[in-house]
Amino acid sequence: xxxxxxxxxxxxxxxxxxxxxxxxxxxxxxxxxxxxxxxxxxxxxxxxxxxxxxxxxxxxxxxxxxxxxxxxxxxxxxxxxxxxxxxxxxxxxxxxxxxxxxxxxxxxxxxxxxxxxxxxxxxxxxxxxxxxxxxxxxxxxxxxxxxxxxxxxxxxxxxxxxxxxxxxxxxxxxxxxxxxxxxxxxxxxxxxxx
Amino acid sequence: xxxxxxxxxxxxxxxxxxxxxxxxxxxxxxxxxxxxxxxxxxxxxxxxxxxxxxxxxxxxxxxxxxxxxxxxxxxxxxxxxxxxxxxxxxxxxxxxxxxxxxxxxxxxxxxxxxxxxxxxxxxxxxxxxxxxxxxxxxxxxxxxxxxxxxxxxxxxxxxxxxxxxxxxxxxxxxxxxxxxxxxxxxxxxxxxxx
DNA sequence: TCTGTTGGTCAACGTCTGTTGGCCACCATA
DNA sequence: TATGGTGGCCAACAGACGTTGACCAACAGA
Numbered sequence: 171x172x173x174x175x176x177x178x179x180x181x182x183x184x185x186x187x188x189x190x191x192x193x194x195x196x197x198x199x200x201x202x203x204x205x206x207x208x209x210x211x212x213x214x215x216x217x218x219x220x221x222x223x224x225x226x227x228x229x230x231x232x233x234x235x236x237x238x239x240x241x242x243x244x245x246x247x248x249x250x251x252x253x254x255x256x257x258x259x260x261x262x263x264x265x266x267x268x269x270x271x272x273x274x275x276x277x278x279x280x281x282x283x284x285x286x287x288x289x290x291x292x293x294x295x296x297x298x299x300x301x302x303x304x305x306x307x308x309x310x311x312x313x314x315x316x317x318x319x320x321x322x323x324x325x326x327x328x329x330x331x332x333x334x335x336x337x338x339x340x341x342x343x344x345x346x347x348x349x350x351x352x353x354x355x356x357x358x359x360x361x362x363x364x
Numbered sequence: 365x366x367x368x369x370x371x372x373x374x375x376x377x378x379x380x381x382x383x384x385x386x387x388x389x390x391x392x393x394x395x396x397x398x399x400x401x402x403x404x405x406x407x408x409x410x411x412x413x414x415x416x417x418x419x420x421x422x423x424x425x426x427x428x429x430x431x432x433x434x435x436x437x438x439x440x441x442x443x444x445x446x447x448x449x450x451x452x453x454x455x456x457x458x459x460x461x462x463x464x465x466x467x468x469x470x471x472x473x474x475x476x477x478x479x480x481x482x483x484x485x486x487x488x489x490x491x492x493x494x495x496x497x498x499x500x501x502x503x504x505x506x507x508x509x510x511x512x513x514x515x516x517x518x519x520x521x522x523x524x525x526x527x528x529x530x531x532x533x534x535x536x537x538x539x540x541x542x543x544x545x546x547x548x549x550x551x552x553x554x555x556x557x558x
Numbered sequence: 559t560c561t562g563t564t565g566g567t568c569a570a571c572g573t574c575t576g577t578t579g580g581c582c583a584c585c586a587t588a
Numbered sequence: 589t590a591t592g593g594t595g596g597c598c599a600a601c602a603g604a605c606g607t608t609g610a611c612c613a614a615c616a617g618a
Contacts, residue, residue: 335506348511349511
Protein backbone atom coordinates (compact mmCIF):
# COMPACT_ATOMS: atom_id res chain seq x y z
CA UNK A 171 0.00 0.00 0.00
CA UNK A 172 2.90 2.26 -0.75
CA UNK A 173 1.47 3.60 -3.95
CA UNK A 174 -1.97 5.09 -3.74
CA UNK A 175 -4.69 3.46 -5.79
CA UNK A 176 -5.05 6.59 -7.92
CA UNK A 177 -2.34 7.59 -10.34
CA UNK A 178 -1.51 10.82 -8.51
CA UNK A 179 2.25 11.31 -8.40
CA UNK A 180 3.93 11.22 -5.01
CA UNK A 181 4.71 14.70 -3.75
CA UNK A 182 7.31 15.78 -1.27
CA UNK A 183 4.52 17.39 0.78
CA UNK A 184 2.43 14.25 1.20
CA UNK A 185 3.59 13.77 4.77
CA UNK A 186 2.50 17.27 5.66
CA UNK A 187 -0.84 16.78 3.97
CA UNK A 188 -1.39 13.62 5.97
CA UNK A 189 -0.38 15.33 9.22
CA UNK A 190 -2.88 18.10 8.56
CA UNK A 191 -5.71 15.65 7.84
CA UNK A 192 -4.90 13.62 10.93
CA UNK A 193 -4.84 16.67 13.18
CA UNK A 194 -8.00 17.98 11.56
CA UNK A 195 -9.87 14.74 12.24
CA UNK A 196 -8.77 14.79 15.84
CA UNK A 197 -9.75 18.40 16.43
CA UNK A 198 -13.07 18.10 14.59
CA UNK A 199 -13.87 14.95 16.55
CA UNK A 200 -13.02 16.55 19.88
CA UNK A 201 -14.28 20.10 19.38
CA UNK A 202 -16.79 20.27 16.54
CA UNK A 203 -16.57 22.57 13.53
CA UNK A 204 -16.40 26.04 15.06
CA UNK A 205 -14.04 25.37 17.92
CA UNK A 206 -11.69 23.28 15.79
CA UNK A 207 -9.82 26.34 14.54
CA UNK A 208 -7.37 26.22 11.69
CA UNK A 209 -4.78 27.62 14.04
CA UNK A 210 -5.29 24.78 16.51
CA UNK A 211 -5.18 22.17 13.76
CA UNK A 212 -2.00 23.69 12.33
CA UNK A 213 -0.37 23.80 15.74
CA UNK A 214 -1.16 20.15 16.36
CA UNK A 215 0.20 19.25 12.92
CA UNK A 216 3.27 21.39 13.70
CA UNK A 217 2.98 23.52 10.59
CA UNK A 218 1.87 27.03 9.72
CA UNK A 219 -1.85 27.82 9.41
CA UNK A 220 -1.30 29.15 5.91
CA UNK A 221 -0.30 25.66 4.75
CA UNK A 222 -3.79 24.45 5.48
CA UNK A 223 -5.17 27.07 3.18
CA UNK A 224 -2.68 26.28 0.45
CA UNK A 225 -3.42 22.56 0.45
CA UNK A 226 -7.15 22.55 1.14
CA UNK A 227 -8.36 25.96 -0.02
CA UNK A 228 -10.38 26.90 2.99
CA UNK A 229 -11.86 25.43 6.14
CA UNK A 230 -14.78 23.84 4.37
CA UNK A 231 -12.44 22.11 1.95
CA UNK A 232 -10.35 20.84 4.81
CA UNK A 233 -13.40 19.42 6.52
CA UNK A 234 -14.58 17.74 3.34
CA UNK A 235 -11.17 16.13 2.87
CA UNK A 236 -10.93 15.09 6.50
CA UNK A 237 -14.24 13.23 6.71
CA UNK A 238 -14.27 11.35 3.42
CA UNK A 239 -15.09 7.84 4.56
CA UNK A 240 -16.33 4.50 3.36
CA UNK A 241 -18.34 2.60 5.96
CA UNK A 242 -17.32 -0.67 4.27
CA UNK A 243 -20.68 -2.19 5.04
CA UNK A 244 -20.86 -5.94 4.48
CA UNK A 245 -22.40 -7.12 1.26
CA UNK A 246 -25.98 -8.14 2.07
CA UNK A 247 -25.78 -11.01 -0.43
CA UNK A 248 -22.92 -12.56 1.50
CA UNK A 249 -24.70 -13.05 4.82
CA UNK A 250 -27.88 -14.81 5.94
CA UNK A 251 -30.81 -12.45 6.04
CA UNK A 252 -31.53 -13.17 9.70
CA UNK A 253 -28.01 -12.23 10.77
CA UNK A 254 -27.98 -8.80 9.16
CA UNK A 255 -28.87 -7.12 12.46
CA UNK A 256 -26.00 -8.54 14.42
CA UNK A 257 -23.58 -8.03 11.55
CA UNK A 258 -24.54 -4.39 11.22
CA UNK A 259 -24.29 -3.66 14.94
CA UNK A 260 -20.90 -5.29 15.45
CA UNK A 261 -19.58 -3.70 12.28
CA UNK A 262 -20.66 -0.24 13.42
CA UNK A 263 -19.20 -0.76 16.86
CA UNK A 264 -15.76 -1.75 15.61
CA UNK A 265 -15.77 1.03 13.01
CA UNK A 266 -16.61 3.55 15.66
CA UNK A 267 -14.14 2.31 18.23
CA UNK A 268 -11.08 2.79 16.05
CA UNK A 269 -12.06 5.55 13.67
CA UNK A 270 -12.42 9.06 14.93
CA UNK A 271 -13.68 10.22 11.56
CA UNK A 272 -17.12 9.02 12.57
CA UNK A 273 -17.12 10.99 15.80
CA UNK A 274 -15.89 14.04 13.91
CA UNK A 275 -18.67 13.62 11.38
CA UNK A 276 -21.32 13.32 14.05
CA UNK A 277 -20.04 16.25 16.11
CA UNK A 278 -19.84 18.50 13.08
CA UNK A 279 -23.04 17.31 11.44
CA UNK A 280 -25.06 18.51 14.38
CA UNK A 281 -24.08 22.17 14.09
CA UNK A 282 -22.81 22.55 10.54
CA UNK A 283 -25.02 22.18 7.53
CA UNK A 284 -22.28 20.84 5.28
CA UNK A 285 -21.64 18.19 7.91
CA UNK A 286 -25.29 17.25 8.12
CA UNK A 287 -25.44 17.05 4.34
CA UNK A 288 -22.44 14.73 4.37
CA UNK A 289 -24.19 12.45 6.86
CA UNK A 290 -27.34 12.38 4.75
CA UNK A 291 -25.18 11.42 1.79
CA UNK A 292 -23.61 8.52 3.66
CA UNK A 293 -27.04 7.38 4.76
CA UNK A 294 -28.32 7.48 1.20
CA UNK A 295 -25.31 5.93 -0.50
CA UNK A 296 -24.29 3.28 1.99
CA UNK A 297 -27.02 2.28 4.45
CA UNK A 298 -30.05 2.70 2.21
CA UNK A 299 -28.87 0.30 -0.54
CA UNK A 300 -28.21 -2.35 2.07
CA UNK A 301 -31.70 -1.90 3.50
CA UNK A 302 -33.18 -2.17 0.03
CA UNK A 303 -31.68 -5.62 -0.38
CA UNK A 304 -32.38 -6.93 3.08
CA UNK A 305 -35.84 -5.77 3.97
CA UNK A 306 -38.90 -7.56 2.62
CA UNK A 307 -40.65 -4.72 0.80
CA UNK A 308 -38.15 -2.37 -0.92
CA UNK A 309 -40.70 0.40 -0.73
CA UNK A 310 -40.32 0.39 3.04
CA UNK A 311 -36.53 0.48 2.84
CA UNK A 312 -36.09 4.23 3.54
CA UNK A 313 -38.20 4.13 6.68
CA UNK A 314 -36.53 0.96 7.91
CA UNK A 315 -33.07 2.33 7.21
CA UNK A 316 -33.99 5.49 9.09
CA UNK A 317 -35.04 3.46 12.10
CA UNK A 318 -31.79 1.50 12.00
CA UNK A 319 -29.74 4.67 11.74
CA UNK A 320 -31.66 6.22 14.63
CA UNK A 321 -30.67 3.34 16.89
CA UNK A 322 -27.05 3.12 15.72
CA UNK A 323 -26.40 6.87 15.73
CA UNK A 324 -28.21 7.17 19.04
CA UNK A 325 -25.84 4.66 20.54
CA UNK A 326 -22.85 6.56 19.14
CA UNK A 327 -24.29 9.81 20.46
CA UNK A 328 -24.81 8.64 24.03
CA UNK A 329 -21.66 6.53 24.16
CA UNK A 330 -19.00 8.50 22.29
CA UNK A 331 -20.22 12.10 22.25
CA UNK A 332 -22.43 12.82 25.25
CA UNK A 333 -20.67 10.08 27.20
CA UNK A 334 -23.51 8.98 29.44
CA UNK A 335 -21.52 6.85 31.89
CA UNK A 336 -23.74 3.74 31.64
CA UNK A 337 -23.63 3.93 27.85
CA UNK A 338 -19.88 4.46 27.76
CA UNK A 339 -19.22 1.57 30.13
CA UNK A 340 -21.34 -1.05 28.41
CA UNK A 341 -19.28 -3.90 27.03
CA UNK A 342 -19.39 -4.11 23.23
CA UNK A 343 -20.72 -7.65 23.35
CA UNK A 344 -23.50 -6.60 25.67
CA UNK A 345 -24.41 -3.76 23.34
CA UNK A 346 -24.55 -6.18 20.45
CA UNK A 347 -26.73 -8.56 22.45
CA UNK A 348 -29.25 -5.80 23.11
CA UNK A 349 -29.14 -3.92 19.81
CA UNK A 350 -28.85 -6.72 17.27
CA UNK A 351 -32.45 -7.92 17.74
CA UNK A 352 -33.68 -4.34 17.53
CA UNK A 353 -31.88 -3.67 14.25
CA UNK A 354 -32.88 -7.05 12.88
CA UNK A 355 -36.47 -6.23 13.77
CA UNK A 356 -36.37 -2.85 12.06
CA UNK A 357 -34.94 -4.47 8.92
CA UNK A 358 -37.03 -7.59 8.48
CA UNK A 359 -40.02 -7.70 10.84
CA UNK A 360 -43.45 -7.18 9.29
CA UNK A 361 -44.69 -3.62 9.42
CA UNK A 362 -46.35 -3.13 12.84
CA UNK A 363 -49.31 -1.28 11.31
CA UNK A 364 -50.37 2.18 12.32
CA UNK B 365 -50.49 31.88 35.95
CA UNK B 366 -49.92 35.57 36.26
CA UNK B 367 -47.82 35.37 39.37
CA UNK B 368 -44.82 33.12 39.23
CA UNK B 369 -44.66 30.22 41.68
CA UNK B 370 -41.66 31.76 43.42
CA UNK B 371 -42.04 34.91 45.49
CA UNK B 372 -39.83 37.01 43.22
CA UNK B 373 -41.37 40.45 42.75
CA UNK B 374 -42.58 41.35 39.28
CA UNK B 375 -40.13 43.59 37.51
CA UNK B 376 -40.73 46.00 34.71
CA UNK B 377 -38.05 44.16 32.71
CA UNK B 378 -39.69 40.75 32.86
CA UNK B 379 -40.97 41.00 29.31
CA UNK B 380 -37.46 41.74 28.06
CA UNK B 381 -36.02 38.84 30.05
CA UNK B 382 -38.57 36.53 28.50
CA UNK B 383 -37.87 37.84 25.01
CA UNK B 384 -34.18 37.19 25.50
CA UNK B 385 -34.75 33.63 26.71
CA UNK B 386 -37.11 32.91 23.85
CA UNK B 387 -34.70 34.22 21.25
CA UNK B 388 -31.83 32.38 22.91
CA UNK B 389 -33.66 29.06 22.75
CA UNK B 390 -34.44 29.60 19.11
CA UNK B 391 -30.90 30.52 18.17
CA UNK B 392 -29.29 27.76 20.23
CA UNK B 393 -31.70 25.23 18.73
CA UNK B 394 -31.01 26.37 15.19
CA UNK B 395 -27.30 27.16 15.33
CA UNK B 396 -25.64 25.45 18.32
CA UNK B 397 -23.61 27.17 20.98
CA UNK B 398 -20.84 28.89 19.06
CA UNK B 399 -22.83 30.22 16.13
CA UNK B 400 -25.67 31.42 18.35
CA UNK B 401 -23.96 34.72 19.08
CA UNK B 402 -25.15 37.10 21.74
CA UNK B 403 -25.48 39.74 19.07
CA UNK B 404 -27.78 37.53 16.99
CA UNK B 405 -29.87 36.64 20.02
CA UNK B 406 -30.14 40.29 21.02
CA UNK B 407 -31.12 41.31 17.53
CA UNK B 408 -33.86 38.70 17.41
CA UNK B 409 -35.11 39.84 20.83
CA UNK B 410 -34.94 43.44 19.58
CA UNK B 411 -32.74 44.66 22.42
CA UNK B 412 -29.11 45.61 22.90
CA UNK B 413 -26.49 42.89 23.37
CA UNK B 414 -25.41 44.48 26.62
CA UNK B 415 -28.82 43.73 28.13
CA UNK B 416 -28.11 40.04 27.81
CA UNK B 417 -25.01 40.46 29.91
CA UNK B 418 -26.79 42.54 32.51
CA UNK B 419 -29.57 40.02 33.01
CA UNK B 420 -27.69 36.73 32.61
CA UNK B 421 -24.08 37.57 33.45
CA UNK B 422 -22.43 35.92 30.49
CA UNK B 423 -23.12 33.53 27.65
CA UNK B 424 -22.85 30.44 29.83
CA UNK B 425 -25.37 31.86 32.25
CA UNK B 426 -27.74 32.66 29.42
CA UNK B 427 -27.48 29.12 28.11
CA UNK B 428 -28.09 27.65 31.55
CA UNK B 429 -31.18 29.81 31.97
CA UNK B 430 -32.44 29.03 28.48
CA UNK B 431 -32.32 25.25 28.72
CA UNK B 432 -33.68 24.66 32.21
CA UNK B 433 -36.32 22.04 31.55
CA UNK B 434 -38.45 19.43 33.22
CA UNK B 435 -39.20 16.42 31.02
CA UNK B 436 -42.40 15.85 33.02
CA UNK B 437 -42.03 12.11 32.65
CA UNK B 438 -45.09 10.12 33.67
CA UNK B 439 -45.08 8.60 37.12
CA UNK B 440 -44.17 4.92 36.66
CA UNK B 441 -46.52 3.94 39.48
CA UNK B 442 -49.47 5.36 37.57
CA UNK B 443 -49.20 3.19 34.46
CA UNK B 444 -49.14 -0.54 33.79
CA UNK B 445 -45.61 -1.87 33.59
CA UNK B 446 -46.09 -3.29 30.12
CA UNK B 447 -47.20 0.06 28.71
CA UNK B 448 -44.17 2.03 29.88
CA UNK B 449 -42.51 1.74 26.49
CA UNK B 450 -45.35 3.22 24.50
CA UNK B 451 -45.97 5.89 27.12
CA UNK B 452 -42.34 6.96 27.07
CA UNK B 453 -42.08 7.09 23.28
CA UNK B 454 -45.26 9.10 22.75
CA UNK B 455 -44.37 11.42 25.61
CA UNK B 456 -40.94 12.11 24.14
CA UNK B 457 -42.37 12.68 20.68
CA UNK B 458 -44.90 15.27 21.81
CA UNK B 459 -42.36 16.97 24.07
CA UNK B 460 -39.95 17.22 21.18
CA UNK B 461 -42.46 18.38 18.62
CA UNK B 462 -43.49 21.51 20.49
CA UNK B 463 -40.46 22.36 22.60
CA UNK B 464 -37.37 23.69 20.94
CA UNK B 465 -35.50 23.59 24.23
CA UNK B 466 -34.80 19.93 23.61
CA UNK B 467 -33.36 20.56 20.18
CA UNK B 468 -31.25 23.37 21.61
CA UNK B 469 -30.02 21.09 24.34
CA UNK B 470 -29.08 18.35 21.91
CA UNK B 471 -27.38 20.67 19.44
CA UNK B 472 -25.36 22.36 22.15
CA UNK B 473 -24.62 19.21 24.15
CA UNK B 474 -22.75 17.75 21.22
CA UNK B 475 -20.11 20.48 21.00
CA UNK B 476 -20.21 22.18 24.39
CA UNK B 477 -19.19 20.47 27.57
CA UNK B 478 -21.60 22.40 29.77
CA UNK B 479 -24.36 21.29 27.43
CA UNK B 480 -23.28 17.66 27.60
CA UNK B 481 -23.13 17.88 31.38
CA UNK B 482 -26.64 19.26 31.42
CA UNK B 483 -27.86 16.32 29.35
CA UNK B 484 -26.14 13.86 31.65
CA UNK B 485 -27.88 15.56 34.55
CA UNK B 486 -31.30 15.21 32.94
CA UNK B 487 -30.56 11.56 32.22
CA UNK B 488 -29.58 10.96 35.84
CA UNK B 489 -32.34 12.96 37.50
CA UNK B 490 -35.28 12.17 35.27
CA UNK B 491 -34.90 9.04 33.16
CA UNK B 492 -32.83 6.93 35.53
CA UNK B 493 -35.31 7.06 38.46
CA UNK B 494 -38.09 5.96 36.14
CA UNK B 495 -36.00 3.04 34.91
CA UNK B 496 -35.22 2.05 38.48
CA UNK B 497 -38.92 1.63 39.18
CA UNK B 498 -39.92 -0.05 35.96
CA UNK B 499 -37.19 -2.52 35.19
CA UNK B 500 -37.03 -5.86 36.95
CA UNK B 501 -33.58 -5.70 38.53
CA UNK B 502 -32.75 -2.17 39.79
CA UNK B 503 -29.09 -2.97 39.45
CA UNK B 504 -29.55 -3.10 35.67
CA UNK B 505 -31.41 0.20 35.61
CA UNK B 506 -28.49 2.39 34.44
CA UNK B 507 -27.70 0.16 31.48
CA UNK B 508 -31.35 -0.17 30.53
CA UNK B 509 -31.92 3.57 30.83
CA UNK B 510 -28.87 4.15 28.65
CA UNK B 511 -30.28 1.85 25.97
CA UNK B 512 -33.62 3.66 26.10
CA UNK B 513 -31.95 7.06 25.82
CA UNK B 514 -29.82 5.85 22.92
CA UNK B 515 -32.95 4.97 20.94
CA UNK B 516 -34.92 8.07 21.89
CA UNK B 517 -32.08 10.53 21.38
CA UNK B 518 -31.11 8.74 18.19
CA UNK B 519 -34.57 9.33 16.84
CA UNK B 520 -34.41 13.00 17.80
CA UNK B 521 -30.98 13.26 16.20
CA UNK B 522 -31.95 11.78 12.85
CA UNK B 523 -35.40 13.40 12.75
CA UNK B 524 -34.96 16.90 14.18
CA UNK B 525 -31.26 17.67 13.88
CA UNK B 526 -29.70 15.79 10.96
CA UNK B 527 -33.09 15.67 9.23
CA UNK B 528 -32.70 12.42 7.36
CA UNK B 529 -35.70 12.74 5.05
CA UNK B 530 -37.21 9.31 5.82
CA UNK B 531 -36.84 9.96 9.55
CA UNK B 532 -38.31 13.44 9.32
CA UNK B 533 -41.28 12.26 7.27
CA UNK B 534 -42.31 9.33 9.43
CA UNK B 535 -45.70 9.80 11.00
CA UNK B 536 -45.58 10.06 14.81
CA UNK B 537 -47.91 7.11 15.18
CA UNK B 538 -45.74 4.99 12.96
CA UNK B 539 -42.68 5.93 14.99
CA UNK B 540 -44.48 4.92 18.15
CA UNK B 541 -45.52 1.63 16.61
CA UNK B 542 -41.90 0.79 15.79
CA UNK B 543 -40.15 2.23 18.83
CA UNK B 544 -42.52 1.36 21.66
CA UNK B 545 -41.70 -2.37 21.58
CA UNK B 546 -37.99 -1.59 21.46
CA UNK B 547 -38.13 0.69 24.49
CA UNK B 548 -40.40 -1.71 26.32
CA UNK B 549 -37.91 -4.47 25.58
CA UNK B 550 -34.97 -2.45 26.88
CA UNK B 551 -36.87 -1.68 30.07
CA UNK B 552 -38.42 -5.00 31.03
CA UNK B 553 -37.12 -7.89 28.91
CA UNK B 554 -34.81 -10.35 30.62
CA UNK B 555 -31.12 -9.63 30.14
CA UNK B 556 -30.09 -11.22 26.82
CA UNK B 557 -26.89 -12.62 28.33
CA UNK B 558 -23.46 -11.91 26.94
C1' DT C 559 25.83 26.78 -12.57
C1' DC C 560 21.64 28.92 -13.51
C1' DT C 561 16.53 28.74 -13.11
C1' DG C 562 11.90 27.56 -12.13
C1' DT C 563 9.13 24.96 -9.10
C1' DT C 564 7.84 23.34 -4.69
C1' DG C 565 7.52 23.40 0.57
C1' DG C 566 7.39 26.36 4.18
C1' DT C 567 7.42 30.61 7.48
C1' DC C 568 6.05 35.22 8.90
C1' DA C 569 3.36 39.19 9.51
C1' DA C 570 -0.57 41.31 8.62
C1' DC C 571 -5.56 42.31 6.94
C1' DG C 572 -10.46 42.89 8.08
C1' DT C 573 -14.13 40.95 10.64
C1' DC C 574 -16.49 39.05 14.34
C1' DT C 575 -16.59 37.61 19.11
C1' DG C 576 -17.82 38.20 24.34
C1' DT C 577 -17.75 41.72 27.38
C1' DT C 578 -17.51 46.45 29.67
C1' DG C 579 -18.62 51.13 31.14
C1' DG C 580 -20.63 55.47 30.31
C1' DC C 581 -24.63 57.92 29.31
C1' DC C 582 -29.65 59.04 28.83
C1' DA C 583 -34.86 58.43 29.76
C1' DC C 584 -38.25 57.04 32.60
C1' DC C 585 -40.83 56.39 36.96
C1' DA C 586 -41.82 56.07 41.90
C1' DT C 587 -41.18 58.18 46.10
C1' DA C 588 -40.31 62.02 49.17
C1' DT D 589 -40.27 69.63 42.38
C1' DA D 590 -35.98 67.07 43.61
C1' DT D 591 -33.91 62.21 43.91
C1' DG D 592 -32.57 57.57 43.43
C1' DG D 593 -33.16 53.42 41.16
C1' DT D 594 -34.38 50.90 37.05
C1' DG D 595 -34.42 49.87 31.89
C1' DG D 596 -32.18 50.70 27.84
C1' DC D 597 -28.82 52.21 24.11
C1' DC D 598 -24.24 53.34 22.31
C1' DA D 599 -19.39 53.01 21.59
C1' DA D 600 -15.54 50.80 22.51
C1' DC D 601 -12.23 47.27 24.23
C1' DA D 602 -9.06 43.13 23.61
C1' DG D 603 -8.71 38.90 21.66
C1' DA D 604 -9.52 35.28 18.24
C1' DC D 605 -10.99 34.08 13.82
C1' DG D 606 -10.33 32.77 8.52
C1' DT D 607 -7.62 34.26 5.03
C1' DT D 608 -3.94 36.58 2.19
C1' DG D 609 0.46 37.81 0.13
C1' DA D 610 5.30 38.65 0.55
C1' DC D 611 9.36 36.39 1.37
C1' DC D 612 12.92 32.59 1.99
C1' DA D 613 15.11 27.67 1.51
C1' DA D 614 15.59 23.52 -0.85
C1' DC D 615 15.53 20.85 -4.69
C1' DA D 616 15.01 19.45 -9.96
C1' DG D 617 16.24 19.77 -14.71
C1' DA D 618 18.79 22.38 -18.22
